[in-house]
Amino acid sequence: MYDLLVKNGKIVTPDCIYEADIAVDDGVFAAFLAKGTDVEANEVIDAKGNYVFPGIIDxxxxxxxxxxxxxxxxxxGSRAAVSAGCTxxxxxxxxxDPSLMNKEVFDLKMGKISKHSAVDFALWGGIVGDYDDKPDSVKNNMNDLIDLHNCGVAAFKGFTCPNGNLFPTVSMGNVRKALEILKPYNALCGFHCEEYGQVLEREKEAKAKEGRTNQEKIRDFLDSHDVWTEYVATKNVIDMARATGGxxxxxxxSHPMVAQVVKDAIYEGLPITAETCPHYLGFTEDFVFEKGAPAKCTPPMRKKEDMDKLWDYxxxxxxxxxxxxxxxxxDEEKDNATKDIWHAWGGLNSIQFFLPMMFDMVVHQRKLSPSLIAKVMDYNPAKVFGLYGRKGAFEIGFDGDIVIVDPEKAWKCKQEELLTKGHVSCFDGMEGKGAPVCTIIRGKVVAEDGLYKDEAIGYGEFITPVK
Ligand SMILES: [Zn+2]
Structure with missing residues (x-):
């Protein structure tokens, strides 16, 4: 007798799609059975006609x-995530505040978040430098990185340019030092790549222009964060990987020119991985001009030809x-009525449409196989962030994480229905097809038909990299 049987679904892996039944016991995958195998389970879910993915990792x-x-x-945030198929x-x-930059903050953060997460979660630790004029109390945590690694963070994040947070920028000196320190631990260091000097200089010049209309300010903002800032920072960070082996x-x-730098580094044999986001694959500068403040993010969305080329990578x-x-x-930080592009918050409210948006783009718009989703949103993130062994694939003994997706289910983003705390999203009004009908974490149904279950709150567990 199994705890859970998901039957009649189309199982999606990075390589192929096949029909099978999945049994979960004690929270982990217990058996993959020929479709229709006669077995008993306490709970049976019929996934007929639908795709079955091994959860989604954001x-x-x-x-x-x-x-x-x-x-x-x-x-x-987590109730919106599970409602949209993220496990x-x-x-x-x-x-x-404080940023996750040492063990003390790790303990403080875990004490708060572990009580009410609906989703299983891993953590990025911070790499904070001393490049800009942040208070001494938050600067340079090079001496805390090993402790933080030992706390079980999945990766480290540094920011190469000014940002809207209390998070000091890293110089290339800080990047190099952090990579040297963490290399013996094989720890992954991720970077927001926009080059500090260019962003600062170009923003200063743009903001000094007088009498600009809102649309002209958007042009200035996009130009201040053009591809050269991202390109130079990416090259510099890759050079530090080359120097240290980290x-x-x-x-x-966000841009194919940057992706090509990554591709060259991978070809060279350097230990480099990279990600992109749905908004760089489906949206362009025109969208920022149309939506204004709600669509502000950095790096910003690029031109149509760049967006199309990014898919190749x-x-x-x-x-x-x-x-x-x-x-x-x-909401007030994204309000076009009171905030121009310079004063609006930089960042998108997108988690509730992460999988639906990607599914619609991949399967319906680009006519690609759902296997691509299993590859870039399950298998690869699990491998890159060390979660493989528990997450990211249908394997015996892995966590029984499943998302069942109805490929034809129509969806529409309505701000008023967002489960996140803020309700302003640039994706308001967007429509597509393909949405999760059931999200299962470690054998437990945490969301159905796009809505989390109350009992999911607090169920989410802290996941550490598999040694
Ligand atoms: Zn980010």
Whole structure:
């Protein structure tokens, strides 16, 4: 007698799609059975006609607790995540006060978030430098990195340019030092790549222009964060990987020119991985001009031809992971009426449409196999972030994480229905097809028909890399 049987579904793996029944026992995958095998289970779910994925891993999400709960906390962010088919997310260290930069903060953060997460979660630890004029109390945590690694963070994140958080920028000196320290531990270091000097200089010049209309300010903003800032920072960070041999992950690659730098480094044999996000694969500068403040993020969305070309790098494996980069804000921080592009919060409310958006883009718009989703949103993130062994694949003994997706189910993003704390999303009004009908974590149903279950709150577990 199994605890759970998911039958009649189309099992999606990175390599193929096949029909089989899945049995879960004690929270882990217990058997993969020929379709229709006569076995008993306490709970049986019929997935007929639907795709069955091994959960969805969001390797890049900002849930803001502790410190900025008015934007998002783990309860609101995670309930939106599971409702949209996510079974494990990796939370960023920087939209926090204090940022996750040492063991003390780790203990403080875990004390808060582990009580009310609906989703299984891993953590990014912070690499904070001394490049800019942040208070001494939050600067340079090079002496804390090993402790933080031993706490079980899945990766480390550094920011190469000024950001809207209390998170000091890293110089290339800090990047090099962090890679040297963490290399013996084979720890992964991810970076937001935009080059500090260029961003600072170009923003200063753009903001000094007088009498600009809102649309002109958007042009200025996009130009201040053009591809050269991302390109130079990515090259520099990759050079530090070359110098140290440390493992580097390039976060949210937005442009094919940057992806090519990553591709060259991989070809050279350097330990480089990279991700992109749905908004760089489905949206362009025009979208920022149309939506204004709600669509502000960095790096910004690019031109149509760049967006189309970026897909080549997803398909060839250069951009091996997709993350949502959900970075929510309070509604007033994204309000076009009171905030121009310079004063609006930079970050998108996107976690509730992460899988539906990608499914619609991959399967319906680009006519690609759902296997691509299993590759870039399950298998690869699990491998890159060390969660493979528990997450990311249908394997005996792995966590019984499953998302069942109805490929034809129509969806529409309505701001008023968002489960996140903030309700302003640039994706408001967007429609597509393909949505989760059931999300299962470790054998337990945590969401059905796009809505989390109350009993899921607090069920989420902290996941550490598999040694
Ligand atoms: Zn981010």
């Amino acid at each position: 390797c890049h999400a900002h849930l803001n607790e502790p410190g900025f709960e008015y934007r998002e906390d783990f309860e609101t 494990c997310l990796i939370d960023m260290p920087l939209n926090n 493992r580097v992950h390039i976060c949210h690659v 997803v398909l060839d494996g250069t951009l091996s992971c997709i993350g949502s980069d959900h970075s929510p804000a309070a």
